[in-house]
Amino acid sequence: MTSTTVRQPETTTPEPPAAGTARPAWVTDRKLESWSRWVACPATGGDGTMTATAPYDASPTAAVPAGTPADVAAAAELARAAQPAWAELSVEARAAVVLRFHDMLVERQDEVMDLIQWEMGKARFHAWQEVLQVANLARHYARQGATYLADRKVRAAVPLATTAREVRVPKGVVGIISPWNYPFYLGVGDAIPALVAGNAVIGKADPQTPLTLLWTRALMAEAGLPEHVWQVVTGPGAAIGEAVVDNVDFISFTGSTATGRLVAERAARRLIGASLELGGKNPLIVRADADLEQAARGTALAAFANTGQMCIHIERVVVHNDVYDAFKEALLAQTSAQKLGRAFDFSCDVGSLASQAQLEKVSAHVADAVAKGATVLAGGTARPEIGPYFYSPTVLENVTEDMDLCLGETFGPVIALYRASDDEDALRIANQGSAGLSASIFSKDLATADALARRVRAGSVNINDGAALAAGTIEAGMGGMADSGLGRRHGGEGIRKYTESQTIVASRIGPIGPPPASPLEKFVNMGNNQLKILRKLRMR
Template identity: 35%
Template sequence: MSETTALLDRIQADPETGRAIPDAATGETIGYVPKQTADDVDAAVARAQAAQPAWDALGHEGRRAALLAAADAIDAHAEELATILSREQGKPLNGPNARFEVGACSTWLRDAATTELETEVLVDDGETYAEMSYQALGVVAAIGPWNWPMMIGMWQSAPSLRMGNTVVAKPSSSTPLSVLALIDVMNQALPADVLIPVVTNGAGGGHLAAHPDVAKVMFTGSTETGRRIAESAGGNLARLTLELGGNDAGIVLPDVDPQAIAEDLFWGAFINTGQTCAALKRLYVHEDVYDDVVDAVAAVARQVPMGNGLDEGNVLGPVQNAAQFEIVQELVEDAKARGARIVVGGEAAPELGANFFQTTIVAEVADGYRIVDEEQFGPALPIIRYSDIDEAVASANRLDVGLGGSVWSGDREKAREIAKRLRAGTVWINQHGTLHPKVPFGGVKQSGYGLEFSVAGLKSVSEPRVING
């Protein structure tokens, strides 16, 4: 813990002037962050803009070397970073949680650093020659969420830096310490002012997005906030990548083995205690296997330990903040009032600490229930019975979001045919929410636009240049 304390001491503000950040599980103060203003945002953008030409001039090889060194620094400080993240965000150290997230940061950074983006020859027919290359934009604003603050921050900053941009990163006001710690570690290997954090309230994100010297805005968060970010960026015509809310549907076909898929269904829904944009949020199960699937998933839920994230035995944690906790509780209570069956959980768990809600499986619900129609973003999964696959597909597609979806079947070809009918940016087969740095990711409908990861992600943070002749 002494190394963690040293890192916290290095990044935190004076308690007399800073804002206290609570431990998500206990409510006690972890540390303090500065109360920065619009003037601080302006100063950060100016510094990033001044540093950008030299960073770009290093070329791909020079930037690659610096970014790989930054990834090594993350690995060297992985345990301190994971401890800060676990306390601030609430996710446990073990399981697909804090240590996993820190490891993903260095993995995605290395991938962005080493992915090639070659000049494309468009025409070369003896008469006409045209090629397209990709150049740096300038300053990128990276506005991150509170659920995966380090990893999603890396998804934004790594490709931006790789392409020669500098980055001003604004973390969520709920989880700033994690991002400050990550950037502090990365900056041990990066040139000054290439990656600059700013810690402001929500209005600061709009100010950053509207800044005339910001060429690109990357935002991950709610659809409502995404609309405001788009409006702010519109005055400057800054390019946008928006990864917004989801209410991902899964469809289980009647040919499945419920016991075989139960654990994957559970983690598809409950990774990070359900606080993941592309988690499974509503599960449609054919009537022939409905009861068996409900029982199998519930059996897994009963066995998965929840509690303080620093306890090595826990793999589920609290809801990160009180506002989100109230949403989860409200949606579960609404389902109860309408006659839904609570198979597991269904109640707050104050004996575990602050903002804990029991792992909850809700059965005998239908489209129109709030817990089905609204994104719960917490540890509660509604399971809906269906009889006709066309009806299930229509139910999955009927909402105005489309981040992810999944189809579960013993017949992969049949599953793929149904997957093609789902309106979502990614549709998984017999899994949900698994991501890979080589596979582009993005939403449709009100879940946003733009792609991240791989070559597509590099192109999204650069400007194409065509040379013709």
């Protein structure tokens, strides 16, 4: 490996659990059985199961029923039957269930954080961020849902004689296909607005992280959500995912761009809507006037959060030539300070990759870059002494476009540094590739940074923050441009996308048209005169 200064981060290694003991002690067989009852009832009568692998020690987690496409179809029938009664409740009544869920979640958050860590391997702080986001979304849509969904009066065709309103009605049954990297936030945060809007939901649990979603479904039942309004289906990814798309009225998908295209094509054949948040290769620009310590800290936070397994995490850092060397040293100091470890407490900054497949992909990207001339400045190695899928936070430079790591999404704790001669050069580099999900700019000149942000191809741009600021601003939409997706979660669009717009008009004088026995020419002339008058009055 080519490197001038390879720095390894600190390691926090609590007493490692023996094989098979990564399972939290409070997760008893009885609890697992109680959660599994929330898997949509098998229509096939089969007894197949699936078991994931715990990233901390590669031990099995717990078996859950493995559904079939027939199970999904049966779940959709139950959801469709339950949805009208749920939709007939007022928005406020539906919101009350979500608020109770919010309060119970805050009280019992340690349980779901344990499950997220057990199933996915992330550091506890990053598990808590999922709790924070879901709680904020639950409270937001419970409080603001009625406003987002309120009827909108519009001017009718014939003023005074007619009225017109635009109303929102539920889609019906919404499908949510969420990934393993944020099993709580992405699986539940998208379901909440769909439920508040009056829909039933079919949620597909990722095979890596089904227990987190099942725990949540059980908690939502305690909060008062009717049994069949939110169905959780489990099983092999492709077959179950396709069945979900085939049985719902709208699909919300988060995952890779390649799979997103398939989902969009399948939805299009059924003429149902789709919201897709897909892959990213997110850039961070460091201008010459940036506070370099802040920029280095923000880069490290955004690059290594969730062990880099985050769609909006930073993978490319574009630095002005004048401050490149100073920023590099500051970033390497931040990188070496990251503490790797596996612990169900807050003692570690960076956790494990989620699987052997993730470890192999990250390792392959780095190896390919090094073989083609990239320089490793920090990390660049797996850390099996900590756990089977751990990988050091890694910084490279001299990365070129012929390397897989340059524009291909690595989805791990790896960033590459690039030099820029000025703002135009930085924008050129930042906008390379086909992704357009998230970006960041560090600068003391907020006005200039704002102007640059509008020219970056990204659904969200953070100024003087790495990634969390835009994601946490839940009143504004979040999503991608170009190959990074369609639609938005959060804010008004995040709930209205789960509804249909319906126009209701009413006449106080009966049918609108030519009076009986009146010549049509007279009516046409009246209409033409009206057009001229409205034009002079500057009315629509």
